[in-house]
Amino acid sequence: MEIGARMRQIFLVLLNQKEPVSVQEVAEQIGKSKRTVQRELEYAKQSLKGYDLTFHSKTGVGVWLEGSEEEKERLKRELSDADGYDGGDREERRKRLILEILKEKGLKKLFYYSSQFQVSEATIRTDLDVVGKWLEKFDLHVGKKPGSGVVILGEEENYRKALRAFIQENIDTKAVREAYEYDREDALKKSGIGKILNDEIMCRVMECLRGMNHTKVLTLTENSYVGLVIHISIAINRILKGEVIESNAKWQEELSKDEDYRLAEEIVEELEEEFEIQIPDVEISYICLHIKGSKHEKVALEGTEVLDLENREVQQLLNQMIDAFDEKAGYLLKQDDEFLQGLLAHLQPTFVRLKHNMQIQNPVLDDIKKEYPDLFEKCVRVGNVLGEKLNCPVPEEEIGFLTVHFGAALVRLEGQKEQIRRVEIGVVCSSGIGISRLMSSKLEKQFGDRVRISTYGKNDITPYIVSNTDFFITSIPMEKSEIPVIDVSPLLNETDMERIRRMVYQYERMPAKKEEETFSDELTRIHQIAVQIRTVIEHLDIYEEDSAIGFQQLVEQIAKRCSPYQDRQEKIYADIMRREEIATQVYAEFGFALLHNRSEGVVRPTLAVCLPGKCEKTEFTSAERAREAFEETKRANTDFEEMKHGPNDSMKPEDIRFTDPYMKGISAVFVMLVPVDEHLQINNEILGYISTMLIEDYELMETVEQKDEDEIREAITKNLKKYFQKIVTEVSGV
Structure with missing residues (x-):
């Protein structure tokens, strides 16, 4: 449990004493009455949960804490670092009261809460009336039993809904994101979420999800991912306490036929193994619902689409929604493919959420209602159409x-009536090849020819680049710039895209920062670009390495082939x-690794494709090592083949993978x-284009998996030709 302010003061007094001390002396040191301290000490043992320390009290001797010096120092350090709390802040106090009630479902006396929040019991009674109204939204009620205390009355399912809603409304998700991306569990333990839930459970849940390497999990938007972690952590925590939701056979049976149900089953299998518990089938259904109601970043997912513009019923619904929004603008909106596709993609998870009464948080709702009241009122009518359906x-x-969605479409319609220009955007990541290219691809799909996007490494930004760029978009910390910088998530969530839309709308109506390039400059x-593309194609290296090779040994072999x-x-x-230490470049969800960086070790742009196979060229330091590696590869490939097809003397090329x-x-x-020379930016763009194609052009990756060198070379050359034609088209304006 969280240690209250008074208990914190008492513990600090005891930690600074080498011998037992009387309750009266403790009371004098913290400026409270002896009776107050005695009542507070009734909860001392509970407050020490999570610490290897024991509270002792003996008549005639005093009170003291017993344990190792290291553990005492840990408690003292954490008590000293604990966040300050102002009991006079009514809103903050009531939020914390909801938290305390939800954390401990059992009976608690009013004095416990008044002591925690340093207010009178009368104040707590008033707070409970307000808190009770919030809980009633989830069919939960605060029961008050004279002489016993306060307890929550309601179903376990509603209890979990309330706890999840409270977390989503009040706790920043940054700590969970950092723990997921960087394994910073300390940040999680110190966060608000860590105080509510068992941080050990959350870390183990994230480890399970991360270890599955499932595309549909890895591509969840940040809010959806955090929601899934919270949802599962709550469920695990309650199951460990013996609190189980009763089954609802009817809607569970419907979900069991859904394509996402199998993924939910796989998640539960991992969790059962990790926590050594039996998870009821109803929890599988709830996880399935969460996945179906979540949003994903740009990645092609398996399975058929639920909604399709060709579907007459869907067309009719979209037409009704648009007519309800604005009949005058309706005709133009119905011709806007970008708007229709975006609205369609949004409606798929929306249907699931509404059908199953799943909550969603909208962090910008108040801003939308304040800044765009007329649009919001029109969309209330749109919501009514959807609700009736x-x-x-x-x-x-x-x-x-x-x-x-509707507002962005109207902005585009207005833009067609005005004199607008192309906006120059710089996308920045650590190298200018990896994440920035994926971000650029998404932006180009969203804005098309409204923007011209250039990708840069963090150290590429020069005064010249700044003078020719309207604003930067970055997923890494940047030094202060003379032009606007938008900090975003690497996956560009919906909030990020809305901020970028506003900036594009603003700049495309402003005068250009520079004169257009002369025709001579464009030809140069x-x-x-043509020279650098030819260099890449002429020196394209496609080769095999032993499928059992380790990562570091593979990098050594790559370095030898490059120079x-x-x-x-x-x-x-x-x-x-060094680049791998920043974040792994092995993308299991896409089936490849993308080892990229700028390097003074190369003298020309280098593109190579390394494939797994039994490679006679691998250099071993001894015959024994060679035999061992060969046998390991043979066993690994045999196991993989038997797992997929049963024993077979020959394997298909696409079945051979790095083991x-x-x-x-x-x-x-x-x-x-990329070499560090005067062509750095051009080479970044060329190789960056290929990295984008690896994600978007599924045929390219399928060709690579077939391991036919000629076909791979032809496919890469074909994509580079497309890139060159794109550049020429931009210059000619055709």
Whole structure:
């Protein structure tokens, strides 16, 4: 349990004493009455849960804490670092009261809460009346038993809904994101979420999800991912306490036929193994519902689409929603494919949420209602149409998101009536090849020819680049810039996209920052790009390495193939490994690794494709090591084949994968290295285009998996030709 302010003062007094001390002396040191301290000490043992310390009290001797010096120092440090709390802040106090009630479902006396929040019992009674109204939204009620205390009355299912809603309304998700991306569990333990839930459970849940490497989990938006972690952690925590939701056979049976139900089953299997518990089938259904109601970033998911614009019923619903919004603007909105596709993608998870009464948080709802009251009122009518179709009310949070979609479409319509220009955007990541290219691809799909996007490494930004850019978008910390910088999530969530939309709308109506390039300048640039593309194609390297090779040994082999000189090999190795330490470039969900960086170890843009196979060229330091590696590869490939097809003497090329655990079963490694020279930006764009195609062009990756060198070379050359044609088209304006 969380340690209250008075208990914190008492513990600090005891921790500073070498011998037992009387209750009266403790009372004098903290400025409270002896009776107050005695009543507070009734909860001392409970407050020490999570610490290897014991509270002792003996008549005639005094009170003291017993345990190791290290543990005492840990408690003292955490008590000293604890956040301050102002009991006079009524709103904050009532939030904490809800939290305390939800954390401990059992009976608690009013004095316990008054002591925690340093207010009178009369104040707590008033607070409980207000808190009770909030809980009633979830069919929970505060029961008050004279002489016994306060207890929550209601079903376990409603209890979990209330706890999850409270977390989503009041707790920042940054700590969970950091723990997920960087394994910073300390940040999680100190966060508000960590105080509510068992932080150990949350960390183990995240480890299970991370270890599954399932595309549909890995591509959840940040809020949806955090919601899934919270949902599962609450369920695990309650199951461990013996609190189980009763089964609802009817709606569970419907979900068991859904494509996402199998994924939910896989998640539960991992959790059961991790926590050594039996998880009821009803929890599988709830996890399935959460996944279906979640939003995903740009990745092609398996399975058929639930909604389709060709579906007449869907067309009719969209037409009714648009007519309800604005009949005058309706005709133009119905011709806007970008708007229709975006609205369609939004409605799929919305249907699931509304049908199953699942809540969603909209962090910008108040801003939307304040800044765009007319649009919001129009979308209330849209929500009514949707509610009638699904026979359920549409909450304001959902209407807020609809406002964003309709509002953005109106902005585009207005833009068609004005003189607008192309906006120059710079996307920045650590190298200018990896994450920035994925972000650029999404932005280009969203804005099309309204923007021109250039990708940069963090250290590329020069005064010249700043003078020719309207604003930057970055997922990493940047130094102060002379032009606006939008900090975003690497996956560009909906809030990020809305901020970018506003900035694009603003700048495309402002005068251009620079004169257009002269035709001579454009020809020079095309020539430079053509030369660099030809260099990439001529020196494209496609080869195999032993499928059982370890990651570091693989990087060593890559360095040797990229340069014959040892000093350059060492630089290449160091540059790739340094980039890997920032964040792994092994993308199991896509089936490949993308080892990219700029390096002084190469003298030209380098593109290589490394494939798994039994490679005679691998250099071993001894015959024994060679035999061992060969046998390991043979066993691994045999196991993989038997697992998929049963024993077979021959394997299909696409079935051979890297077997080292760090490689996560990928089927190819792409190496993209850029020399530090005057063509740095051009080379970044060329190789960055290929990295984008690996995600978007499924045929390219399928060709690579077939391991036919000629076909791979032809496919990459074909994509580079498309890139060159795109550049020429931009220059000519055709």
